[in-house]
Amino acid sequence: MSDRVLHVENLTVDIPLATGILHAVDGVNLHVDRGETLCIVGESGCGKSLTSLALMDLLPTKATRKIKKLELGGESILGYSEREMSDVRGNKMGMIFQEPMTSLNPAFTIGNQMIETLRRHRNLSNDAASELAKRMLEKVGITAAGQRLGQYPHQLSGGLRQRVMIAMTLLCEPELIIADEPTTALDVTIQAQILLLLKELQSEFDMGLVLITHDLGVVARIATRVAVMYAGQIVEEGTAKQIFENPLHPYTRGLMRCIPVPGKTKRGTPLGSIPGMVPSLIGDFTGCRFADRCELAGDVCRQSDVPLRDPNGKTQAYRCIHSIEMLAKGGVA
Amino acid sequence: MLYYTLKRLGLAGLVALTVSFISFGLLYISSDPAIAMAGETASDADIEAIRQLYGFDRPILVQYFDWLQRAMSGDLGKSYYFRTDVSALIAERLSTTMTLGVSAITFAIVLSVPLGVAAAIRPNSVIDRIALFLSVMGQALPSFWFALMLIVFLSVTFRLLPTSGSDTWQHFIMPTIVLGYYAAPAIMRLTRTGMLEVLSTDYIRTARAKGLRPRVVLFKHALRNAVIPVVSLTAVQFGFMLGGSIVVETIFALHGAGFLAWESITRNDLPTVQGLILVFSLFYIVLTFFADLLNAWLDPRIRIN
Numbered sequence: 052m053s054d055r056v057l058h059v060e061n062l063t064v065d066i067p068l069a070t071g072i073l074h075a076v077d078g079v080n081l082h083v084d085r086g087e088t089l090c091i092v093g094e095s096g097c098g099k100s101l102t103s104l105a106l107m108d109l110l111p112t113k114a115t116r117k118i119k120k121l122e123l124g125g126e127s128i129l130g131y132s133e134r135e136m137s138d139v140r141g142n143k144m145g146m147i148f149q150e151p152m153t154s155l156n157p158a159f160t161i162g163n164q165m166i167e168t169l170r171r172h173r174n175l176s177n178d179a180a181s182e183l184a185k186r187m188l189e190k191v192g193i194t195a196a197g198q199r200l201g202q203y204p205h206q207l208s209g210g211l212r213q214r215v216m217i218a219m220t221l222l223c224e225p226e227l228i229i230a231d232e233p234t235t236a237l238d239v240t241i242q243a244q245i246l247l248l249l250k251e252l253q254s255e256f257d258m259g260l261v262l263i264t265h266d267l268g269v270v271a272r273i274a275t276r277v278a279v280m281y282a283g284q285i286v287e288e289g290t291a292k293q294i295f296e297n298p299l300h301p302y303t304r305g306l307m308r309c310i311p312v313p314g315k316t317k318r319g320t321p322l323g324s325i326p327g328m329v330p331s332l333i334g335d336f337t338g339c340r341f342a343d344r345c346e347l348a349g350d351v352c353r354q355s356d357v358p359l360r361d362p363n364g365k366t367q368a369y370r371c372i373h374s375i376e377m378l379a380k381g382g383v384a
Numbered sequence: 385m386l387y388y389t390l391k392r393l394g395l396a397g398l399v400a401l402t403v404s405f406i407s408f409g410l411l412y413i414s415s416d417p418a419i420a421m422a423g424e425t426a427s428d429a430d431i432e433a434i435r436q437l438y439g440f441d442r443p444i445l446v447q448y449f450d451w452l453q454r455a456m457s458g459d460l461g462k463s464y465y466f467r468t469d470v471s472a473l474i475a476e477r478l479s480t481t482m483t484l485g486v487s488a489i490t491f492a493i494v495l496s497v498p499l500g501v502a503a504a505i506r507p508n509s510v511i512d513r514i515a516l517f518l519s520v521m522g523q524a525l526p527s528f529w530f531a532l533m534l535i536v537f538l539s540v541t542f543r544l545l546p547t548s549g550s551d552t553w554q555h556f557i558m559p560t561i562v563l564g565y566y567a568a569p570a571i572m573r574l575t576r577t578g579m580l581e582v583l584s585t586d587y588i589r590t591a592r593a594k595g596l597r598p599r600v601v602l603f604k605h606a607l608r609n610a611v612i613p614v615v616s617l618t619a620v621q622f623g624f625m626l627g628g629s630i631v632v633e634t635i636f637a638l639h640g641a642g643f644l645a646w647e648s649i650t651r652n653d654l655p656t657v658q659g660l661i662l663v664f665s666l667f668y669i670v671l672t673f674f675a676d677l678l679n680a681w682l683d684p685r686i687r688i689n
């Protein structure tokens with residue numbers, strides 16, 4: 052178990068709103084090993100960002116986090132004070148955000164922002180930190196790195212800024228990197244480059260990577276394991292192979308129908324979509340959250356909460372009352 | 385930065401020129417300067433003589449350049465009322481006004497920036513409420529009333545401070561408080577909103593995700609960006625204080641430039657009014673210029689394209 056980088060049990064995030072309490076994240080369990088890439092997928096608003104912020108303990112102030120277990124590198128960081136957490140952030144776990152255009156401070160040079168991160172966690176001279184920062188910029192494929200250190204964020208393109216963000220996050224060689232849709236805001240060609248870069252660096256530094264994305268194409272290319280989220284819960288979890296080749300949960304199966312597969316999907320056949328809407332997560336909710344959009348749903352589905360289960364012990368867990376056989380025969384697919 | 389500075393400087397020069405032309409023109413818009421100078425009882429011949437003597441009969445542009453040349457060498461003409469050099473008159477009064485202005489703006493900044501920051505860190509907290517209360521009071525209280533209350537308590541009841549005059553630094557305490565408190569609410573509110581806005585930006589989240597200490601996040605990453613609009617506002621406020629502190633100067637009998645302006649307007653002392661307008665405007669221009677430079681230094685997006 053020594054290479055387990057992240058272990059999360061029963062994470063819940065509630066946000067009080069004027070109309071009631073929003074149960075944005077509900078009972079999420081996650082684990083990531085060294086060298087492993089866990090992709091979290093799910094449609095907009097299902098709680099992916101809140102989950103990642105909760106891991107960093109950076110939720111918006113009004114949100115409350117409840118969590119049973121939170122271990123980083125085998126050590127529980129659950130009871131950590133804000134001060135202790137800040138020693139962990141940027142040091143043992145780092146985060147890359149969706150918006151490279153606004154994620155760097157416009158008032159300071161790239162060098163300044165990188166050096167301050169290093170010197171916060173390492174006892175280094177300014178020159179030594181600057182040298183390390185420069186080398187890290189080179190590592191993420193930035194040319195004329197020495198010169199870039201003296202530049203301001205607005206002088207760089209979006210792709211370059213995201214590279215800078217990645218370099219900055221890697222400076223202290225964290226065990227875990229959480230990347231929340233790191234390429235969504237970028238051009239398609241640059242998206243691929245950045246993902247490839249992340250993947251390379253991850254194996255080079257032997258880190259755990261949690262990658263949040265809506266893009267199933269990305270997941271197929273880089274995930275070791277996949278967690279599918281729906282309405283604040285994980286509805287299915289397994290290895291990338293399992294999820295793509297043998298999706299169980301009706302929602303996952305629906306998602307898979309939304310992507311064309313080269314060679315398999317015939318030209319001209321319409322891509323699937325999942326009809327219906329995500330239920331409101333404000334207030335109490337019982338039963339399967341996907342029931343209203345599910346072709347297999349019956350009264351039982353709505354009567355009590357459905358646990359995430361792995362009946363065959365094959366590391367593929369799903370949150371549905373129906374049996375694997377029944378699902379595989381495919382009421383939906 | 386050099387290019388930006390030069391550009392701003394050029395712009396400031398142009399504005400100054402325009403302002404000088406307007407303030408020169410003032411003399412002509414209001415009335416015939418020869419009549420004003422000669423006085424109400426003067427005969428037509430006297431007026432004509434004055435017109436010749438002072439060159440009011442020449443083309444207006446010629447007069448303007450003549451005036452500008454003299455103004456630049458410090459000659460702003462003679463006051464109709466005091467019969468002394470306007471520039472000497474203004475210089476004498478300006479030191480009082482400057483002392484008051486500088487101390488008042490300092491007081492306002494020292495009071496409102498920390499309060500604005502504290503209010504933004506904890507919105508709706510006790511300190512935020514206090515800040516809101518103070519700023520509503522500051523905006524609602526008429527300066528003269530506040531000044532009188534201070535005089536009643538600090539001078540009359542407790543005999544701590546002198547009521548009027550400008551002889552010692554103690555004389556400046558109450559005027560500073562009144563004038564500074566008048567400027568503080570706007571600065572405080574802008575600091576608070578700026579801070580609130582900046583604190584919710586992505587780069588603050590990044591700073592926290594890097595593990596930076598709250599102190600560094602707040603004072604390095606947030607404040608630096610939040611004060612940019614505050615700098616411009618403070619410059620404008622300071623400009624107002626120099627020209628518009630008439631009420632305060634009157635109540636505390638601080639005979640500064642604002643008071644002089646008011647006196648001169650009521651006396652129809654046009655050269656003095658003209659000189660004051662010119663000086664006040666130039667102050668504004670210089671202040672804005674420095675505020676722009678300070679902002680460019682704070683925000684690299686302004687200085688580097």
Ligand SMILES: Nc1ncnc2c1ncn2[C@@H]1O[C@H](COP(=O)(O)OP(=O)(O)OP(=O)(O)O)[C@@H](O)[C@H]1O
Binds near residue numbers: 066075094097098100
């Ligand atoms: N600060 C907040 N205040 C109120 N509601 C919030 C806040 N942040 C998130 N939410 C709500 O919580 C739910 C989950 O949000 P989250 O940002 O985690 O979604 P997401 O899965 O990351 O979506 P996306 O793919 O669009 O980024 C959403 O319904 C969102 O509206």
Ligand SMILES: [Mg+2]
Binds near residue numbers: 099100101231
């Ligand atoms: Mg998100």
